[in-house]
Amino acid sequence: xxxxxxxxxxxxxxxxxxxxxxxxxxxxxxxxxxxxxxxxxxxxxxxxxxxxxxxxxxxxxxxxxxxxxxxxxxxxxxxxxxxxxxxxxxxxxxxxxxxxxxxxxxxxxxxxxxxxxxxxxxxxxxxxxxxxxxxxxxxxxxxxxxxxxxxxxxxxxxxxxxxxxxxxxxxxxxxxxxxxxxxxxxxxxxxxxxxxxxxxxxxxxxxxxxxxxxxxxxxxxxxxxxxxxxxxxxxxxxxxxxxxxxxxxxxxxxxxxxxx
Numbered sequence: 001x002x003x004x005x006x007x008x009x010x011x012x013x014x015x016x017x018x019x020x021x022x023x024x025x026x027x028x029x030x031x032x033x034x035x036x037x038x039x040x041x042x043x044x045x046x047x048x049x050x051x052x053x054x055x056x057x058x059x060x061x062x063x064x065x066x067x068x069x070x071x072x073x074x075x076x077x078x079x080x081x082x083x084x085x086x087x088x089x090x091x092x093x094x095x096x097x098x099x100x101x102x103x104x105x106x107x108x109x110x111x112x113x114x115x116x117x118x119x120x121x122x123x124x125x126x127x128x129x130x131x132x133x134x135x136x137x138x139x140x141x142x143x144x145x146x147x148x149x150x151x152x153x154x155x156x157x158x159x160x161x162x163x164x165x166x167x168x169x170x171x172x173x174x175x176x177x178x179x180x181x182x183x184x185x186x187x188x189x190x191x192x193x194x195x196x197x198x199x200x201x202x203x204x205x206x207x208x209x210x211x212x213x214x215x216x217x218x219x220x221x222x223x224x225x226x227x228x229x230x231x232x233x234x235x236x237x238x239x240x241x242x243x244x245x246x247x248x249x250x251x252x253x254x255x256x257x258x259x260x
Contacts, residue, residue: 001075002075002076003076003078004075004077004081005078014028015032015053015077015085015097018030018032018097019085019087022148025100025150030097030099031100031150031151031152031155032085032096032152033095033096033097033152033155034086034088034091034152034156035092036063036064036092036094038155038159038160039094039095039096040067041159041163042163045160046098046163048070048071048072049071049097050073050096050097050098050099051073051096052067052068052073052094052096053075053077053085053096053097054068054074054075054077054094055076055078055082056077056079057079058093058094061094063092064093067094071096079093087152088156100150103166103167103168105171106139106179108180109139109205110180110182110203111203112136112138112182112203112205112206113138113140113141114140114141114205114206114244115140115142115173115205115206115207115208115219116128116142116143116146116208117207117208117210118209118213119142119146119147119208119209119240120146120147120210121211122151122153122154122157123241124239124240124241125146125149125154125241126153126155126156126157126158126161127241127245128208128240128241129149129154129161129162129165129167130157130158130161132244132248133161133164134161135251135252136252138164138166139165139166140165140167140168141168141173141176142167142170142171143171144170144171145210149162173219174218174219174222180205182202182203182204183202183204183205183224184204184207184222184223184224185205185207185223185226185227185247186206186208186215186220186223186225186226187208187227187228187243188214188226188228189228189237190226191226191227192228193227194230195228195229195246195247195250196230197227198227199254200251200254200255201255206248207219207223208240208243208244209240211239211240229243229247
């Protein structure tokens with residue numbers, strides 16, 4: 001394995017750009033998976049990374065040593081250099097450099113899917129993806145204004161969900177909705193119908209919007225049903241990740257009950 005100790009090293013500079021700059025990630029078509037859990041998930045569900053990068057003091061850590069046996073292209077960074085790239089507090093000094101998957105938009109949406117309109121918070125977005133994957137949802141469509149789905153922060157919050165999903169970024173959501181005959185559901189605190197009164201045993205399209213502003217008016221008008229999530233406390237609303245999780249798992253509950 002090659003040891004890099006200088007901040008002037010060209011490869012280190014490229015890694016630094018990938019770690020900190022969304023435009024650089026888009027241009028290179030690559031991202032960083034920061035931390036052992038994400039790297040293990042990638043190795044299990046996808047395979048070989050482009051690079052496996054470890055800190056000098058961590059190369060003999062048992063979990064890292066096991067992953068090193070499964071990767072062909074490996075780099076060691078001096079601890080200070082690795083620390084400057086990692087955003088994992090008290091991590092063990094490991095990340096993968098991987099390509100960002102691309103896939104063609106479906107001709108028609110025929111299975112349960114999620115559309116994200118201008119979500120901004122990486123933690124919320126990653127948590128929502130994690131819930132979607134756990135609920136068995138496969139297709140995610142993101143508007144142009146949505147946070148970079150393959151950023152290290154979103155990926156850490158997703159905990160490996162990215163590798164189980166078919167993610168489409170920079171999508172014209174209105175155009176895609178016109179290609180489907182499925183029911184389109186949006187949450188609204190003003191709706192009278194609750195999520196528990198909805199028929200969710202068949203595929204639907206879920207719409208979720210910006211954390212503060214919600215869905216655009218155009219997308220809200222596309223919803224065939226607006227539903228609310230009832231709650232007893234004095235909070236005005238739930239955050240988008242919590243709302244999505246409730247919706248997804250109400251659909252799971254109904255689907256399992258229907259099959260039984």
